[in-house]
Amino acid sequence: MSKDNQILEEFTSKEYEHGWSVDMEVDEAPPGLNEEIIKWISAKKEEPQWLLDWRLKAFKTWSEMTEPEWANVTYPKIDLQALRYYSAPKKSKKPKSLDEIDPELLQIYERLGISLNEQKKLQGIAVDAVLDSVSVGTTFKDTLSKLGIIFCSFSEAVKEHPDLVKQYLGSVVPMTDNYYAALNSAVFSDGSFCYIPAGVRCPMELSTYFRINAANTGQFERTLIVAEDSSYVSYLEGCTAPQRDENQLHAAVVEIYAAKNAEVKYSTVQNWFPGDKNGKGGIYNFVTKRGICAGDNSKISWTQVETGSAVTWKYPSCILKGDNSVGEFYSVAVTNNYQQADTGTKMIHIGKNTKSRIVSKGISAGKSQNSYRGQVQVMKRATNARNFSQCDSLLMGDKCGAHTFPYIDIQNSSAKVEHEATTSKIGEDQLFYCNQRGISTEDAVALIVNGYAKEVLNQLPMEFAVEAQKLLALTLEGSVG
Amino acid sequence: MKTIQINKATQQFLQVQPAHSSFSNLRKTGLEILEQEGLPHIKEEEYKFTSISRKIEQQIQDYRSASSVKLSADQVSEALFSDFEGDIIVFNNGRFEPSLSRVSDEGYTISTLSEAASALLGTIANPEADPFIALNNLFFEDGIFLKVPKGSLVQKPIFLLHFNQAQEGQAIHARVLIEVEDQAEVTLLENTISLDEAAYFSNTVTEVKVGSNAHAHYYRLQNENKQAIVTNNFVTDIHRSATFTTVATQLSGDMLRNNLSLNLLESGCEGNMYGLYLLNGKTHVDNHTNVDHTKPHADSNELYKGILADSSRGVFNGKIFVRQDAQKTNAFQQNNNILLSEDAIINTKPQLEIWADDVKCSHGCTTGQLDEEALFYLQARGIGKDQARGLLLYAFAGEVLDHIAYEPFKAYCIEMVQERLGTQF
Numbered sequence: 023m024s025k026d027n028q029i030l031e032e033f034t035s036k037e038y039e040h041g042w043s044v045d046m047e048v049d050e051a052p053p054g055l056n057e058e059i060i061k062w063i064s065a066k067k068e069e070p071q072w073l074l075d076w077r078l079k080a081f082k083t084w085s086e087m088t089e090p091e092w093a094n095v096t097y098p099k100i101d102l103q104a105l106r107y108y109s110a111p112k113k114s115k116k117p118k119s120l121d122e123i124d125p126e127l128l129q130i131y132e133r134l135g136i137s138l139n140e141q142k143k144l145q146g147i148a149v150d151a152v153l154d155s156v157s158v159g160t161t162f163k164d165t166l167s168k169l170g171i172i173f174c175s176f177s178e179a180v181k182e183h184p185d186l187v188k189q190y191l192g193s194v195v196p197m198t199d200n201y202y203a204a205l206n207s208a209v210f211s212d213g214s215f216c217y218i219p220a221g222v223r224c225p226m227e228l229s230t231y232f233r234i235n236a237a238n239t240g241q242f243e244r245t246l247i248v249a250e251d252s253s254y255v256s257y258l259e260g261c262t263a264p265q266r267d268e269n270q271l272h273a274a275v276v277e278i279y280a281a282k283n284a285e286v287k288y289s290t291v292q293n294w295f296p297g298d299k300n301g302k303g304g305i306y307n308f309v310t311k312r313g314i315c316a317g318d319n320s321k322i323s324w325t326q327v328e329t330g331s332a333v334t335w336k337y338p339s340c341i342l343k344g345d346n347s348v349g350e351f352y353s354v355a356v357t358n359n360y361q362q363a364d365t366g367t368k369m370i371h372i373g374k375n376t377k378s379r380i381v382s383k384g385i386s387a388g389k390s391q392n393s394y395r396g397q398v399q400v401m402k403r404a405t406n407a408r409n410f411s412q413c414d415s416l417l418m419g420d421k422c423g424a425h426t427f428p429y430i431d432i433q434n435s436s437a438k439v440e441h442e443a444t445t446s447k448i449g450e451d452q453l454f455y456c457n458q459r460g461i462s463t464e465d466a467v468a469l470i471v472n473g474y475a476k477e478v479l480n481q482l483p484m485e486f487a488v489e490a491q492k493l494l495a496l497t498l499e500g501s502v503g
Numbered sequence: 504m505k506t507i508q509i510n511k512a513t514q515q516f517l518q519v520q521p522a523h524s525s526f527s528n529l530r531k532t533g534l535e536i537l538e539q540e541g542l543p544h545i546k547e548e549e550y551k552f553t554s555i556s557r558k559i560e561q562q563i564q565d566y567r568s569a570s571s572v573k574l575s576a577d578q579v580s581e582a583l584f585s586d587f588e589g590d591i592i593v594f595n596n597g598r599f600e601p602s603l604s605r606v607s608d609e610g611y612t613i614s615t616l617s618e619a620a621s622a623l624l625g626t627i628a629n630p631e632a633d634p635f636i637a638l639n640n641l642f643f644e645d646g647i648f649l650k651v652p653k654g655s656l657v658q659k660p661i662f663l664l665h666f667n668q669a670q671e672g673q674a675i676h677a678r679v680l681i682e683v684e685d686q687a688e689v690t691l692l693e694n695t696i697s698l699d700e701a702a703y704f705s706n707t708v709t710e711v712k713v714g715s716n717a718h719a720h721y722y723r724l725q726n727e728n729k730q731a732i733v734t735n736n737f738v739t740d741i742h743r744s745a746t747f748t749t750v751a752t753q754l755s756g757d758m759l760r761n762n763l764s765l766n767l768l769e770s771g772c773e774g775n776m777y778g779l780y781l782l783n784g785k786t787h788v789d790n791h792t793n794v795d796h797t798k799p800h801a802d803s804n805e806l807y808k809g810i811l812a813d814s815s816r817g818v819f820n821g822k823i824f825v826r827q828d829a830q831k832t833n834a835f836q837q838n839n840n841i842l843l844s845e846d847a848i849i850n851t852k853p854q855l856e857i858w859a860d861d862v863k864c865s866h867g868c869t870t871g872q873l874d875e876e877a878l879f880y881l882q883a884r885g886i887g888k889d890q891a892r893g894l895l896l897y898a899f900a901g902e903v904l905d906h907i908a909y910e911p912f913k914a915y916c917i918e919m920v921q922e923r924l925g926t927q928f
Binding site for chain 1: 548827830840842843844845847848849850851852853854855856857858859860861862863864865866867868869870871872
């Protein structure tokens, strides 16, 4: 075996770091999907009637839809009737403070390196931790509430801020949007809710950490972020899951609403269990993420580092409705072994002088397939719209694939739209240059990949950038193509 | 999806024996596919932006090939351009017209498909790839087979000239098979003349085989009347170290759909495709190109440019497939568009699908307007605004036409483009 192959072999046999699971007592719904289950979930969460009606309406819509098949991914069909739609750690009473949280729960998050203990926190990030279906704790609530910022679990928001939830829920991603969004609308269990009042600049990074623990459970969470006039928030999302042989479904919905002059920055480091090296197990990550720049001069920026999941299917999008609004999408998607990713973005230009920028970097190794699928649409009234898209693919190994499907639809003559894409492997001359200067091939690859992804990593908040960089180095360590 | 109606006329047609027994199989598979799939509708990815089937269904009552119309030698010579020297192959509503053609047979042979009975027929264009190939397979009556034998160098270009005129709601199904054998070289030109302003539906299939070390050039002009509905399938197999270059210029029509496929079957070969669409009125042009790299060390280049005025619509979909075996591939694709009016629409989708790692592939796509500063520069030097615009547009378009290596045809195309842009100085 040549050294290259050996290194590649080592890399592909690398185990998933967060593959452990913890046995805990859980409160769960029986498997299956029907109106009764939805009523059961709703009752369990003590939801108001309007939300139950909304769920049932979504269920009805969903049952008339068929599963989409256009994506460039293949996977065995999921038996949605065999899944459990609700699983929560058992608790006797609602914890008032973090001290009352089940120590076992805290332990899970400690192991993930996320401290829910405020005293110990140095970084100053407010975290909402979601385990399986429910939120287990939110930190820094008091500090935030002084500024009028609401940051809490979705169920709490339904109880305490029903008007806000009612106003914005489904306003960006309607329940009829797609198959998985409709399913999520019907059965979503929890998630995070964030409201930034007008003129407030959120002083710290807000973060949600998702963890799937239970087996045979689908995770369906919903995140809703509302940024009022002239506000700013930076939001982080991270996720891991235990290593299991069967595939698990994660179908989330994220909605962002940005009013006049508001800015929302949403960063994701996605590290769900990707399946083992033979492609067994892993998470199906079918997520609908969309933001609307409703007000003039607003801005939404998506940054994602995708390293996990067996199958990823997600297109964080921006609807640029307000004049002069800006949409950004930065993505690094790494696939290895049998992972498949079909990811990209949609930029819908509606308002005047709207701008969007897409930078997508795909890295495929092993036997994986990595697709970029994007749409840039300039509507008739969107004068002076500007878009720049760049999607590059890096191939490592001769059994992987990189695909690009950009759709560019222009209906306005003043639009300036550029798209460029390249596909290549790491140049032998680049490696030689590094070798010549005493840098080993392995280090050189890391160096080049890091440089390749830098443009995206630079967009991440500092705390996250470190994690992402580590993740990238870990995933690609020694994978010389 | 809607299957085409197998009406009485079709049944009658199917009962008559084809011109050659080998056509029966093509007919059979064509019919099977159409019965299953029907003509493509806008729900289908490949025809998402082009509702051509609806237009066809409105026009066509009988899918059989229309009969020939009256055509004179004068009409043929009028269709030629100055300085043209070479042979002419005339099609009258898709049917070969030997009496009006000028065939010297210098370095090549020409015969009807039924006479030639080439085993190649129907093997290059796969009817499952596009329902309109199936439609042509089902309804073509005969066509031509052009063969350039091994080592032959055809000195003068061969001009394929189509004359189309609607005949009682019937369709036009031209079929051409070209075989360029090993080490041969040939230049082919194609133009379509609409005999009147009435709507017609023309559905052409051209199959080309370029043998090892052979070189073929194919230059095509589509300047049909404002009512014409056209589907064109052009499929080329390119063999070892061969090159194939095509330049397509589209100027007019109601709705044109071109499927151009290059199959790079062996190593060392090269495929080049260039296209220019200059649209006005309500013209809708859809170019779907497909390059399939199957073996190592092959190159492909693609440049398509469009200028869209009025309420015209342009659709571009360029696919590049690089198979796992096709290491050391270079594949480049570029699509640039200029929108001149508020109502013009462009839908473009440059698509790369790559399974090999040691490749250099890129695509680029832009949509915009003329550079204000370039316009200002010219105006500052005393060139009127309209003239300056024309000049810049002509420069934009010229990059495609520069790839036409046969000068008289290039001059002819330039003349047409300048006429359209109003820049004949």
